[in-house]
Amino acid sequence: MPTEAPPPPQPPASPARKGSSDEDKGLVAKTLAGDRDAFGTLVERYAAQARRVARAVLGDPDDADDAAQDGFLSALVKLVQYDTRRPFGPWLMRIVANAATDRRRRRNVRQAEPLDPALVGGGPRPDAAAIRSELGARLRAALGELPERRRMAVVLFDVEGYSHAEIAGILGIPEGTVRSEVFHARRRLRTLLADWKEQAR
């Protein structure tokens, strides 16, 4: 009798998956009642995710943190509008993504971070940390070359673990468009990742 194939590896848990939806809603209710610490817990829980999503839009980490902060404070002000029948994460990420997009438009932030010339090649043989750093820089540069909506879609799907339907809600686009955006972004990024692995051997 054939044995079952092992399940595919799961993506890293994100707040959207691991965070208890009921727990989020309880924190929202407490925040609305004026509990400052409850809002602090929500910020703590979603800070890393919000900063990554903002960085996917803006590239620059300082700009991204400003946008993520704007997003959290905007969410605090709009919290009374949050529909508790829906999950909190996508609602928050929509606000963060909008804050990042607004900031990019206002400041006309450049599309891609320039690569550090020392990392592109020609320097001494890098160590493992430098290799990882180089991959990170290349990935950020490749993300920066993608259209904004495409890079947000792939980050929300592959990094944060949101479903296509949730991303459609966050970005305000049809679910089919999300699938297409993720597909095209992956094609570009996977090629880059494969090339990098080849070079690293």
Added chain:
Amino acid sequence: MKDSQAFDHRPDPELGAALRAALDPKDDHKAFVARVMAQYERALDRATVPTIDVLASWFRPGIAAAAAALIAGLLLGRTVLAPAPASIDAAMALIDGPGLAALVTASDPPDASVVFASLVDQR
């Protein structure tokens, strides 16, 4: 890593991990949380608009709507209630009688009694 040509409905753990490492902030997570929380009261203060401003914001569109409704009502009322303009022949037919000649041929404005007489003739 998976086939790049295929649509896949599941997240790609390898690509996800690489992107996560590329986008993860390197600095202290707690410092960012503290920075957001430092703005907590300020954000709530900014969001609290004085009641009088709210009422004023409701009042302004109300005045505009009332003025528009009043103007529309007046225009509609004038159109509906205004008498249809009578033709000159119909008007002449009404006052046709002995006093008409005096009214039409007189070089001076007619005396009120003449006008009254022409109307009485019509009754």
